[in-house]
Amino acid sequence: MVLGAALLVLMTAMAAFAPWLFTTDPIQLNPIERLRPPGAEQWFGTDMFGRDIYSRTVYGARISLAVGLAAAVLSVAIGLAIGLLAGYVRLLDAILMRVMDGLMAIPGILLAIALISLSGASLGTVIIAITIPEIPRVVRLVRAIVLTIREEPYVEAAIAAGTRLPLILLRHVLPNTIAPLIVQATYVCGSAMLTEAILSFLGAGTPPEIPSWGNIMSEGRTYFQISPWIIFFPGVALALTVLGVNVLGDGLRDTLDPRIARKM
Amino acid sequence: MEQADGRGAMLRFIAHRLLATIPVVGVVALFVFLLLHLSPGDPATVIAGDYASPADVQRIRATLGLDDPLPIQFGNWVGRLLQGDLGISIFSNLPVSRLIGQRLEPTLLLALVTITLSVAVAVPLGVLAAWKSGTWIDRAVMIFAVVGFSVPVFVLGYILIFVFSLEFKWLPVQGYRSPADGLWPFLRHIILPAITLSAIYIALIARITRASVLEVLEEDYVRTARAKGQSEGKVLMFHALRNAAVPIVTVIGIGVALLIGGVVVTESVYNIPGLGRLVVDAILKRDYPIIQGLIMMFSMVYILVNLVIDILYTMLDPRIRY
Numbered sequence: 185m186v187l188g189a190a191l192l193v194l195m196t197a198m199a200a201f202a203p204w205l206f207t208t209d210p211i212q213l214n215p216i217e218r219l220r221p222p223g224a225e226q227w228f229g230t231d232m233f234g235r236d237i238y239s240r241t242v243y244g245a246r247i248s249l250a251v252g253l254a255a256a257v258l259s260v261a262i263g264l265a266i267g268l269l270a271g272y273v274r275l276l277d278a279i280l281m282r283v284m285d286g287l288m289a290i291p292g293i294l295l296a297i298a299l300i301s302l303s304g305a306s307l308g309t310v311i312i313a314i315t316i317p318e319i320p321r322v323v324r325l326v327r328a329i330v331l332t333i334r335e336e337p338y339v340e341a342a343i344a345a346g347t348r349l350p351l352i353l354l355r356h357v358l359p360n361t362i363a364p365l366i367v368q369a370t371y372v373c374g375s376a377m378l379t380e381a382i383l384s385f386l387g388a389g390t391p392p393e394i395p396s397w398g399n400i401m402s403e404g405r406t407y408f409q410i411s412p413w414i415i416f417f418p419g420v421a422l423a424l425t426v427l428g429v430n431v432l433g434d435g436l437r438d439t440l441d442p443r444i445a446r447k448m
Numbered sequence: 449m450e451q452a453d454g455r456g457a458m459l460r461f462i463a464h465r466l467l468a469t470i471p472v473v474g475v476v477a478l479f480v481f482l483l484l485h486l487s488p489g490d491p492a493t494v495i496a497g498d499y500a501s502p503a504d505v506q507r508i509r510a511t512l513g514l515d516d517p518l519p520i521q522f523g524n525w526v527g528r529l530l531q532g533d534l535g536i537s538i539f540s541n542l543p544v545s546r547l548i549g550q551r552l553e554p555t556l557l558l559a560l561v562t563i564t565l566s567v568a569v570a571v572p573l574g575v576l577a578a579w580k581s582g583t584w585i586d587r588a589v590m591i592f593a594v595v596g597f598s599v600p601v602f603v604l605g606y607i608l609i610f611v612f613s614l615e616f617k618w619l620p621v622q623g624y625r626s627p628a629d630g631l632w633p634f635l636r637h638i639i640l641p642a643i644t645l646s647a648i649y650i651a652l653i654a655r656i657t658r659a660s661v662l663e664v665l666e667e668d669y670v671r672t673a674r675a676k677g678q679s680e681g682k683v684l685m686f687h688a689l690r691n692a693a694v695p696i697v698t699v700i701g702i703g704v705a706l707l708i709g710g711v712v713v714t715e716s717v718y719n720i721p722g723l724g725r726l727v728v729d730a731i732l733k734r735d736y737p738i739i740q741g742l743i744m745m746f747s748m749v750y751i752l753v754n755l756v757i758d759i760l761y762t763m764l765d766p767r768i769r770y
Binding site: 290292387 | 474742
């Protein structure tokens with residue numbers, strides 16, 4: 185877990201301090217220097233337009249982290265709201281869960297691409313398109329917790345004492361959801377970053393002007409056989425970041441939920 | 449409980465589950481149907497394309513019945529679906545079902561090879577890790593699993609291509625060869641894509657297998673079996689694995705959804721003319737009939753697989769009754 189946190193901090197620092205890390209303008213074209221292999225001048229080499237891969241990779245961290253974080257926060261927030269509703273209001277439960285099941289049946293990537301094709305590609309729509317497929321899982325999680333907590337004696341006692349519903353939700357149900365939700369959020373974050381890369385790779389993600397890791401790799405496809413570094417460096421960066429997030433999630437789960445920790 | 453009663457309960461259970469899937473399928477159908485109508489612009493104009501005249505657009509409206517109220521359109525569409533009519537592709541003017549038929553084989557074979565490979569590799573790995581829990585073997589398997597889960601599919605693909613096709617020149621870089629053209633070319637072309645695709649799957653299955661078997665190994669009946677003198681192999685295979693099977697099978701089911709997503713990317717990287725590429729191209733070109741048909745199909749497959757798994761549950765673990 186410490187390793188995960190460390191990796192993540194590294195990536196975040198890289199994203200935040202991008203301008204100071206010896207980078208040049210990531211968008212600046214420099215055709216004279218096309219397709220240089222990694223060397224003294226350009227640490228990661230250059231791409232087909234002469235842009236410095238190192239700079240693009242470092243700046244790309246910002247996009248990927250932003251997407252990952254946004255998707256995680258959004259999906260948890262929305263999922264929490266829907267899950268609470270589904271858990272407590274019997275009427276809505278059946279309908280909501282059927283809708284969630286339906287959403288889950290559609291492969292996430294396809295759903296995301298379809299949503300993006302509906303509303304055009306921009307960073308915002310990409311984030312929304314990635315968030316929506318993640319919501320059903322969060323809803324299931326929250327709903328399951330709500331259903332169990334609802335039967336607990338102390339909740340019955342609270343109702344008997346006349347506590348209003350919102351207060352019950354706030355003081356009894358919510359605290360029990362925080363730990364699993366945080367763990368789930370980390371997984372969503374990692375998954376979102378991968379999905380963003382895949383979407384950009386397929387040409388249906390972040391607009392090409394913005395250097396996201398997926399975009400860089402997508403542009404590097406045609407030149408792969410002569411200049412493999414265009415794909416490798418962002419790819420490794422992405423893998424490391426997602427790895428960090430996943431390890432962090434595992435570590436969090438082990439600390440926050442010792443029951444499962446003993447098994448895994 | 450009488451034998452007849454048991455079988456009746458099983459059939460009732462299956463019928464019940466089948467019925468339960470209908471609303472889910474309905475939701476998917478609704479979404480897919482709305483896809484065309486939610487997109488910006490008038491559907492007829494979208495279908496007609498950039499170079500159509502107003503007369504063309506009007507003609508398309510009439511043919512597709514776009515002037516009818518929405519619920520009627522939906523009903524018609526579902527009716528056609530049930531008869532197997534998936535519509536005509538906008539760009540190639542071929543029936544969608546024919547297009548799917550053409551591209552089905554590569555995707556299906558890739559998926560089958562991947563699943564076989566994944567289960568064959570992951571389950572023994574997981575069992576091994578559980579058996580040698582705490583040793584470096586365990587640690588190694590777990591690290592491999594996390595890494596496999598984190599590396600993007602296409603990055604892994606390109607790494608493999610780089611190493612095996614470009615550097616060592618052992619395997620072809622891209623493309624697909626049908627088994628009808630020879631078994632060996634087929635295998636040569638499918639092995640890299642299959643490995644790429646199975647990485648995530650193996651990671652997932654190995655982890656769950658390990659956790660599940662670990663839990664089962666603590667149980668009393670395992671100790672009893674060992675005390676009775678059963679060889680360790682038999683203990684692992686018969687007692688441990690059988691009882692640990694439920695979560696493992698669950699994960700395989702969930703993995704099918706991941707698989708479909710992964711197929712899309714893998715086919716892109718390796719230039720395999722399958723359904724994944726078809727659907728991505730269709731979505732990018734806004735070829736709605738194909739999009740609708742394929743998303744429906746993929747979702748149905750997912751729902752079906754999960755149904756089969758639910759039924760398998762009851763066979764694997766008689767304690768589970770709904």
